[in-house]
Every structure is written in C-alpha cells, then in structure tokens.
Amino acid sequence: MQIICISKEVFSTGDELAKRLAKKLGYECVSRDALVEDAIKVGISVGKLEMSMIKPNLLNEKLILEKEHYRAFMTSALCEKVLINNIVYHGRTGHLLLPGVAHVLRVRIIADKEYRINQAMQKLNLSWAKAKEYIENVDEDTHKWVKFFYGEDWGSAVHYDIVINLQYMNIDNASSALCTLAQLPDFQATPSSVKAMKNILLSAQARLLLAKDKRTYDANVKITADNDIPSLTYLPRQVQAAEAIPEILKSVKDCKKVIVTPANTNILWIQEKYELSSEPAKRLLEVAEKWNSAIELLRLLPEGEEPAVIPVAKSDIPISKEYNGGIEDDIQEVEIKNDDGVSDTIKELTKIGRSGGFHQVKNSFQDLLSSIDKTVNYSLIVVGDIFLAKGYSARLRAARELKNFLSEKIKAPVVNMDELKSQFLFGPKQLVRLLVFSVCVILLYTLVFTNQELVLSLLKGGTLQDKILRAGGVFIFSPVVAYLYGNTVSLILKLLKFE
C-alpha cells in the first residue's frame, strides 16, 4: 500500500526516474498519461479542461463540473491502485489528490532549464527558441492547472517531502536515495492513513456515480466521507437532484449510509472536543441556522492520539434522506470509550439537517491545512478549543496562532469561537451599536433635509477655496453616511436573522 508520488517538470526526466525507482522497488509504475487516457475513455473532456488553462474564457459551468468529475476519477483510480498494490505515480499532482494521507512520499523533480530545453530540442526536433517557449508555456499551464484544481502553488516546496534537482544528481543515484527514503517508517501505511485513503476513495466514488447519472450530473454537491459514510451537501435549488442521491449511491461498495444536507454554504468547525450543548457551540448553530449552512467538523487530534473510528448505529441518523443499504446490521461496530463528543455531535447535527461531514487530523498546523479542501468555498472557519492538554493561556495563544495561520492561507473569514457573537450574532453590544448608529443616521438626515437650501448653497459656486472645501467635505461626508447607515442596516438584518 505504499505510494510514491513524483511531481515532475516537463523534460526534467522525472518519468525515467519514476520507472527506474519502480523497477528497483518492484512497484507498479503508474503515469498520469495512462490515467488521463482512462478518464477520456469514460467520457471526461480532459482536452477541454487542458485548453481552458490556455484560454480561460472557455470555462463555463459545464466545464467546472467536468473538473470535479475529472478530479474524482483520478482520485478514485489512484486510490484503487494503491489499496491493492505498491505504486510509484508520476505526473503533476498525485500528492495533492490524496490530502490527509500521511504515508504518501511526495517528491518533486526539477532540472536546469537549459538541460530541459536541450531535451525538448532533441525529442521534439525544435529550435532552441521554440523549445524554450514550449517549456515556458507548459510550465505556466501546469502552474495554472494546479491552482485551478487544488488552489495550491505547484512550485511551493511545502507540498513535498523532498525536492531533487537532476542537474546535480544522476537518475541512478536519485532513485537509490528515494529507495532508502521510502523505507523510513514515516512513509509506511498505518491503519489511520489507510482509513484516510478509504475515505477519500469513497468520496470520489460517490462523486463519480453522481456524475454518471443524468438526474445528478449537474448537481453542485460537496462530499466528504468518514467511516464508510459519505456526507453530501447540496444547494437548496437542487432539491430534485438531492432526492435521487441515496438511490444512486446504493451501489457504492462498503457504504453504510448516506447523509444528505441542504445548505447554502459550509462552515468548518475546528476543535479538539465537541459538545453541542455548550454555549459557544449553540452560538455556532445559531449562525449556521441564519445562513442555512452545513457544519463540517475537523477534529484536531491531541498529541499522540490516533484517529478514532466513530461508531454509527442504525438509529443514529433518522433523517429523511437516509440510505442504509441494508447492511448496517452486519457491521461490527468498533467500541470506543471516548471519541470526545464527535459521534454525538454528528448525530445531533444530522438530526437538525446541518451535518457537513467530518474528518480528523493530527496536531500539526501544516497537516491541518493540507487536509482542508481549498476548492470548497467555506463561508466561515471557526477555531474552537484546541490543545486542551496545555494551560489556559497556552491554549488561547494556540487558537489565536492557528486562526492567523489559516487566515493567511485560506480565502475565507477565520474567527475564534468567542468572536462569533460579536461578529455574527445580535447581543446587548450590538443593540447599543444599533442605537448609536441609528441616532447618528437620523441626526444626519434630519440636518441635511431640514436645511436643504443651506446645503445646496454650499454645493454650488464659490471661490477656489470654497470649491476645495466642498470637494473635501463631500469626500468625507459620503463614506461616513455609508458607514453609519450601512452598519445600521446590517445590524437590523442581524436582528431579523436575515443575512
């Protein structure tokens, strides 16, 4: 079940290195080109997707769906291979197809540009200038491809365990070094990393099945999976497609049941222990209710703890869109003394139609970041209590640091749990603000509209000094009115729970 993903630049001879490495280790060598051919055979328009990188205006709703289908296909194909064999994969983004799978050895192969140009000249029979242009264009398109599909920077070293420059190392030595590296315990499959891979496979298989069915082909769904249960959120306007989902997913192997939630947006809730009856959690639920959002749980595991298997009983998820596949009674559930409230929270969220899925990661910020799907537009990320083993101040600091870290890396508002009320809910503080803003707005409007002639005389004619003063006055007055009145409206809408 070992997987080595090699991300290579064009004409860097990374493919030769992959073949040599696979041969040395006795692993199967899988190329992106082979998987792409399979994707084309099942009807995915890979050519159009590639072309849309060069011509961005080709991108339309259909092609964006095709992107989802392509990604699901590649993920599913790669996971299926890894679950039965050890493989060396070489392509662009194998490492990004399996977020949260800890044992992937992620290798980046680079080479000197002149060397690559020479390779292109020989293999494509091009002039130096044409070969240079070719390489630059392919690099640029690949860069865009990775950004488009995964929201990541292809060249960033943070995504790789090792970067090898083949200018300074020959292929034999590089493959020997990688053989040694692959033997390290960090890159061996563990029960939790296999579990993570199975979850990814289940999500991808579910996505592909929905793509194949004409009732759900164009459904804009977000899928996560945990413990053989896929959780799907869909937009309220696609209610007809959502009704067909449980039936379509009947054929997914090992699928215990399906959770389907209508939601306009998704909120990601990062925490170590979950308790839905706590005050902060109630506030989060209130926000989710107002925005019609699904809440996705991301549990940050305490140091040294392995991911738990969350027990799911038949009676846990009594919702209208439940599908049980008729096999739950045969499942041997794993008894866990303490899952830190996760199963209860999922159960409660599902009951009220707010479950957006669940996954868990070990306690590093970087692992946590890698496990978050950058292509999902979260409307909010909430950082709750983490690192509970530490003291109160250290916990507060850690939560603040994580919030800042995520704010920099992810395009979504990130808040701590205690900021929810002040930013998104209506309390006594907001009432005071509303009163102050309302009084200011009424005063300003009354002053202007009861003294129209005076105001208009200030707006017309005059000396150069008057003109400058007038311009400055309007420049300051207009945004002040917008700020005061805009905040008044926003607070009133908060009060009315319409946002």
Added chain:
Amino acid sequence: MHELMGGFLRLDLINSLQVVFLGLVGGILSGFIGSGGAFFMTPGMMNLGVSGITSVASNITHKFGKAMMGSKKHGELGNVDKKLSMFLLVTSFIGIRLAVWINTMLGQGGGSHGEGGGSPAGDLYISLIFVGILSLVSISILMDVKKTSKDESTGPSRVIVDFFSKLKLKPLIYFPVADVKVSLWLLLIVGLATGYLAGTIGVGGFIGVPAMIYVFGISATVAAGTELYLAMFMGGWGALNYAFEGAVDIRLTMLLYLGSLVGIYIGVYGTKVVKEVVIRLVTAIIIILCVFSRAIAIPMYLRQLGWVDLNPAWDVYFNEASKILLYVAGITGVSIILYNIIRAYVQQSKIKAALSLTAK
C-alpha cells in the same frame, strides 16, 4: 417642468421616495448581478428631472461609500488583487478626470431644456454613451446565454486575447493574487477605459470586469472583488472632482444609500437561490429595457438642441415613456428576483419542517 433650487432639483416627499426606490432597485440589481446598479439609477434620476451631470456625480459619490462597504467583505474572502487595482488606478484617474472635464464642458450650456439645470448637449452625450455601451454589454450577455443553453462549451471569440498573448507586450507584470501576467500597456488602456466610463455614466465595472476576465485571464470572483476595490478609489476620485465642479447633490446620494444598502442584501441572497444562467438572462433583459428607456429620451435632447424639428409639448411624453419603461425594467427584474427568493424560502421551510418531524 421640475422646480429647481440653485440648479438642483427641489425634493418633495414623492420625489424623494422615488429616489429611494431607484436606490432600492439599483441595490437589488447590484447585489444580484454583482456590478454597479448605476445603469438603472443614473437614467432614473434623469427621468425625475435631475441633470445628466448631477445624476452621474451623485451616483458616483454614492458608489464611493457603497464600494467601501462591499470591498471589505471581498477582501476577507481573498478576492481582491490590490496590486492589480493600483496599476489600473493610475490611468483610471486620468479617465475619470477626462470624463468630468467633458461632462462639465457640455453641461455648461445649462438650463435651457427644462430638465433640471443641465444642458441638452450634456444629457444627449451621456445618453448616447449609455445606449452604446450597454447595448454591447447586453448583446454579449445574451449571446453567452444562448451558447450556454445550446450546451456549447466554447466561449466568445478569442481573437483579441490570443492576439495580445502572442504579442507579449513588455513589460509584463505578475499579479500574485489573480495569478496572471499582464502587459503594462494593456493595464493602462483598460484602466483608462474603466475610469472614463465610470466618470461618464457610472458603469465602469461593465468594462473593467469583462476586461479582467477575458483580456487578463483572471477568475470571475477575483475580477469582481478587484473591481469593487478599484471602484472605491474611482468613486472617491470621481466624487472629489464632481464636487469640486459643484455637480454633486449630496441629498440624492443620501437618498440612494437609503434604498441601495438594503437592496444589496436582497440581491446577494437572490444569487444563492437562482441559477447562474437565469441571473445572466435577467441581467440582459433589464439592461436592454434600460437601454430602450434611455433611447426614447434621445429625440427630446435632439429637439432641444435644434437638430430635429419636433413639437416641444411632446417632451413630456418622451420623458414619461422613458420613465415608465425604466420602472418596468426595474420592477420586472426585482419581481423575478423576489419571486425566486420567496420560492426558495418556502422550499427550505418545508425541508426544515420535514427534518424536524423526522428528528422527533
């Protein structure tokens, strides 16, 4: 005939409520379409008897504050490329200044047409630019909708984009948030055009956003966020310039705020419950009706300039017809949006009720 106070329109309760209504519809359309709303508010104010230059000036001052509120949200979501905005800003300021200068020059003819203190030449000029640009915009949206409905995956012609990408006009500048490299010369031209249109008719976004998507190749969300950020500065610069020239009626700006800052929330909510293709279709229909509305008023300005021989008594009919058509456009658009919002709300309530019943 509209009563004037020192060149500005005398506002009574009815007039004021109509301006608030214009702001509300403009705000709903702005939140729904994601661009401006000025294409409804500017001609709407002109129909009320406000001069073209004062309509544009008051609207651009209103846009300044509105964009300031909106760009903060976009910034939080990482949709703003500030570096790109800064490059576009330089020439957009020149464009705005040029627009203000032309509008002021034409507006100095003043007061002869009985439409609120502007000049027929100025109003005609603004109306012609409005009709020309918005016709192009609506036709391109309709073509896009037609292609989407035919299930074609190709977009509009790539001739110009390919031409520029092959030319690789140096210096090329990299923008990290938008993740594109763009020629400095293209940036300057797009900035100038966006500024000029923002200053002339208050709808710079109709040029800026498509240019960013189709010429620069950046994503639609970053284009919208960056345009809003840019609009904040352009609005500020426009407000400064027009206020200096004595063209801003701050009362109109304040009344527009009353409607638009409420409407924008309703419009944004609408985008969550209406399909993308319907949004584009509604946008195109509203813009076409606005174009017709403004086109109907053009003979009136031509008559006032003495270029055509028409009965002056007909002015009132042209103006009323233009006004009615504009209101039909606004009310139709808003009705479609509100209908979809209410339908989605009812649907969601049913789902929630079903879920809570099952949970019991």
